[in-house]
Amino acid sequence: MEEEFKITPEEQEVNKKKITELLMSTNRPGMDRLLDWITNKTDFFRAPASTKYHLNCEGGLALHSLHVYQRLSEKVAQGLITIKPETVIITSLLHDLCKVNFYVKEVKNVKEGTKINQFGKEVANWVEKEVWGIKDNFPVGHGEKSCCYIQNFIRITAEEYAMIRLHMGPDKNVYPDPFSETAKIYPSVVAIYTSDIESAYILEEKQ
Ligand SMILES: [Fe+2]
Numbered sequence: 001m002e003e004e005f006k007i008t009p010e011e012q013e014v015n016k017k018k019i020t021e022l023l024m025s026t027n028r029p030g031m032d033r034l035l036d037w038i039t040n041k042t043d044f045f046r047a048p049a050s051t052k053y054h055l056n057c058e059g060g061l062a063l064h065s066l067h068v069y070q071r072l073s074e075k076v077a078q079g080l081i082t083i084k085p086e087t088v089i090i091t092s093l094l095h096d097l098c099k100v101n102f103y104v105k106e107v108k109n110v111k112e113g114t115k116i117n118q119f120g121k122e123v124a125n126w127v128e129k130e131v132w133g134i135k136d137n138f139p140v141g142h143g144e145k146s147c148c149y150i151q152n153f154i155r156i157t158a159e160e161y162a163m164i165r166l167h168m169g170p171d172k173n174v175y176p177d178p179f180s181e182t183a184k185i186y187p188s189v190v191a192i193y194t195s196d197i198e199s200a201y202i203l204e205e206k207q
């Protein structure tokens with residue numbers, strides 16, 4: 001999908017402030033150090049949320065994290081599920097922390113429509129374009145990596161670990177599937193999974 005959606009530097013600043021305030025409001029010991037790392041050692045507040053799908057623009061990861069926070073908070077407010085407020089904040093805002101220092105800007109030849117060549121034939125029109133690529137220096141997995149980064153600074157509960165580790169949903173190639181098994185103990189893994197896909201595939205698809 002061609003994305004021209006942009007998040008202005010001012011909007012990025014507002015999102016950064018919101019995320020910082022929400023995370024600090026949890027009073028989780030070590031959160032100040034985690035935030036210091038996120039702010040000063042990573043590109044969390046500037047990174048895109050994906051290379052070419054949802055919110056593949058600067059500041060996309062922070063906005064996506066806020067969308068998941070909103071979706072998950074709504075499920076709690078509607079009475080669908082009970083999750084502690086600090087758990088909602090920590091899991092939703094940090095579920096994709098694995099995406100920090102992960103996306104890089106690259107120049108690639110991409111097809112942009114067609115053109116007529118010197119023989120009068122219609123051929124693909126290749127142009128140089130700046131796109132997002134991936135450089136994964138720590139390829140240990142998605143939710144796994146988020147948990148690892150977070151646990152370098154703060155302690156998380158078993159439920160928070162489960163929600164972040166399994167936020168991508170069921171793994172169809174594994175039996176018994178850890179997602180389905182864990183959902184019987186912590187239904188909140190289902191709530192964060194649906195919040196994530198609702199944000200990525202419905203809310204952010206429109207932008
Ligand atoms: Fe994710």
Ligand SMILES: [Fe+2]
Pocket residue numbers: 064068095096196
């Ligand atoms: Fe996500």
